[in-house]
Amino acid sequence: MSVHGSDNLMIPLTNYGIPCMSMGFLVDDVAPIVWRGLMVMSAIEKLLRQVDWGSLDYLVVDMPPGTGDVQLSITQNIPIAGAVIVSTPQDIALMDARRGAEMFKKVNVPVLGLVQNMSVFQCPNCNHQTHIFGSDGARQLAETLGVKLLGDVPLHLNIRETSDRGKPVVVSSPDSPEAEAYRKVASAVVQRLKEVRP
Structure with missing residues (x-):
């Protein structure tokens, strides 16, 4: 994952003008993602606040199904x-x-x-x-x-x-x-x- 500038923001992958970032980009291709609690919130913080999103009309967050840590962490910490x-x-x-x-x-x-x-x-x-x-x-x-x-x-x-x-x-x-x-x-x-x- 490439970063730039003094703020060390990650650069999202972009396809057809749409930037994209994923937890999957932060781990090895075959590594399972079995994060809970604080690990989930830390990863979400990175994806939201440590990525150079630029100017966006909308930010779409694709979440796994259900009502687990990801959903609760996002709803409690992000408008x-x-x-x-x-x-x-x-x-x-x-x-x-x-x-x-x-x-x-x-x-x-x-x-x-x-x-x-x-x-x-x-x-x-x-x-x-x-x-x-x-x-x-x-x-x-x-x-x-x-x-x-x-x-x-x-x-x-x-x-x-x-x-x-x-x-x-x-x-x-x-x-x-x-x-x-x-x-x-x-x-x-x-x-x-x-x-x-x-």
């Missing part, structure tokens, strides 16, 4: 504009999503809404659609929680292949339905942020 809960439509994932949403509500972080990931699989050969993980689970949970469904992201080979090549689907196939799904979610998040922070 958060809102949380986006991402879940597949299957029941077991929705249980974690609900716990996460309830935790954010309890600590007064607005839940901007839910995103239903892997909502439908479309066969690349015949275009038949299959709801492998169930249908509309996140939509139903959003209604139960009284929050918005921000969008659906399909399970599509193109998304995985382009991500693996380091060229996201919104760049590599900007006119595809998959790219449109991501743009729709991004627009919905921005709109919700305007609503909760006018």
Whole structure:
């Protein structure tokens, strides 16, 4: 990881104009990350305050599912504009999503809404659609929680292949339905942020 200047800030990796930093960049490629408590907060502090983020419109923090040390440390130490809960439509994932949403509500972080990931699989050969993980689970949970469904992201080979090549689907196939799904979610998040922070 490279650093610069007298302040010794880490330089984030940047792809298509979007800077990125990860706990995974701070450890060996094959080393497991089994941090708890103070180690988690120390790593989060490094990622937030010791990185040269430059001028940002938004800072998105991708957290593991659940209600563990990472979530609690961030919510207790950093002002958060809102949380986006991402879940597949299957029941077991929705249980974690609900716990996460309830935790954010309890600590007064607005839940901007839910995103239903892997909502439908479309066969690349015949275009038949299959709801492998169930249908509309996140939509139903959003209604139960009284929050918005921000969008659906399909399970599509193109998304995985382009991500693996380091060229996201919104760049590599900007006119595809998959790219449109991501743009729709991004627009919905921005709109919700305007609503909760006018």
